[in-house]
Amino acid sequence: MEIHLKIIGYMLIVLALIHIAFPTYFNWKKELNQLSLMNKQMMVVHTFFIALTVFLMGVIFVVGGKDLIETNLGKKMMFGFAIFWSIRLFMQLFVYSPKLWKGKTFETFIHIFFTCFWIYVTTVTWSIFFK
Structure with missing residues (x-):
């Protein structure tokens, strides 16, 4: 089961890093201009924290798999x-x-x-x- 946590962990780390491309891929410069400043900043900040959470969860799965299981x-x-x-x-x-x-x-x-x-x-x- 530990190998599955490592696979998931590495995939979550990659997924978190993919978030870096979101603003460009989803054309946020244009798309978010239609939002209020509060909504625009919440979108950016929440996306950052989602990516950070997914990244850290991935790290926990990779380095702490045995502890998570046992x-x-x-x-x-x-x-x-x-x-x-x-x-x-x-x-x-x-x-x-x-x-x-x-x-x-x-x-x-x-x-x-x-x-x-x-x-x-x-x-x-x-x-x-x-x-």
């Missing part, structure tokens, strides 16, 4: 991670509109890839908690 505190942390990733999977399936990806090759690939990834992360975290 210790009482680790099991409690896995419970929290399992809830977090279960909610993220729910959002992927039921909150994002299919209009964002249906009929678009790249976006459909990304949607399917991340749906599978969130299922994998959710399954691993819950299985460690219940082990």
